[in-house]
Amino acid sequence: MSHPGREEGLLRYGGWTRLNHWLVAISFVLLVLSGLPFFHPFFWSLTALFGGPTMTRIVHPFIGVFMTLVFFIMAIAFFKESLVKRHDIQWLKQIRDVLTNRDERLPPVGKNNAGQKMVYWIMLLCVPLLLVSGIVIWQPYFADAMPITIRRLGALTHAYVAFLAIITLIIHIYSGIWVKGSFQAMIRGRVSKAWAKHHHDLWYEEEMAKERRSREIRRESRKPHPPQSRGTE
Secondary structure, three states: OOOOOOOOOEEOOOHHHHHHHHHHHHHHHHHHHHHHHHOOHHHHHHHHHHOOHHHHHHHHHHHHHHHHHHHHHHHHHHOHHHOOOHHHHHHHHOHHHHHOOOHHHOOOOOOOOHHHHHHHHHHHHHHHHHHHHHHHOOOOOOHHHOOHHHHHHHHHHHHHHHHHHHHHHHHHHHHHHHOOOHHHHHHHOEEOHHHHHHHOHHHHHHHHHHHHHHHHHHHHHHOOOOOOOOOOO
C-alpha cells in the first residue's frame, strides 16, 4: 500500500533474482571457506566449520556443483543486461573518475555499469573452469581415472582460477558497500528514483518511459466509450 508523500521508488531486483543471487553468494563463500584449507596450511583451522578435514573434503565439491547450477540460472537471467555497450568502454576509460567519485563526468550508465559487467564476465569464465578442474581432482569419484599429468594441471588450474574468482568477489563486495544503496537494493529489491537517476541514468530513463506508457494505457482504459449506434432495420 502506498502512502502520500512517500516515494515508492523503482523495482531493481525481483524476489527470485535476489534469492538466486544470495544462493550464489552464500555457496561461493562456503566454497572459499572449505577450499582454502587445502590451498595452504594457514587456513587449516577452517575445516572445523565443516566437521573436520575429511568432511570438508567431501562437502566442498558438492557445494561447488550446487553453486554452478544456481550461478548459471543467474547468468542466463543477467545475460542481456551484461552485454558490453560503447558507453561501457568509455566508463572504463574514465575509471579514475569512478574511483574519485566524480560521477558528473561519467558517461550514461544502464542497469549495470561496466564494473558490474566485468564481474559477470569474469565469473562466467571462472565458474566453468572451476567446475571442470574440480571434477578432474574430485576424489574418489573422478580423480583416480585421470592421468597424473591431467590431475596436476587440474589442481593448478583450480587454484589459480579460484584466486581470480576470490579477488573478483572481494572487489564486488567492496563496490556494493562503497556505492551507498547498492547492497540494500539486493536485499529489499527497490531503489529510490533519485538513486537510480544518479547511478544508472539510462536505466532510470527506461523505467520512467515504462511508467509513462503505463499511465497512458490506464487513462485510455478509463475513458468512457461512446455508445455504439444501432443501424436501422
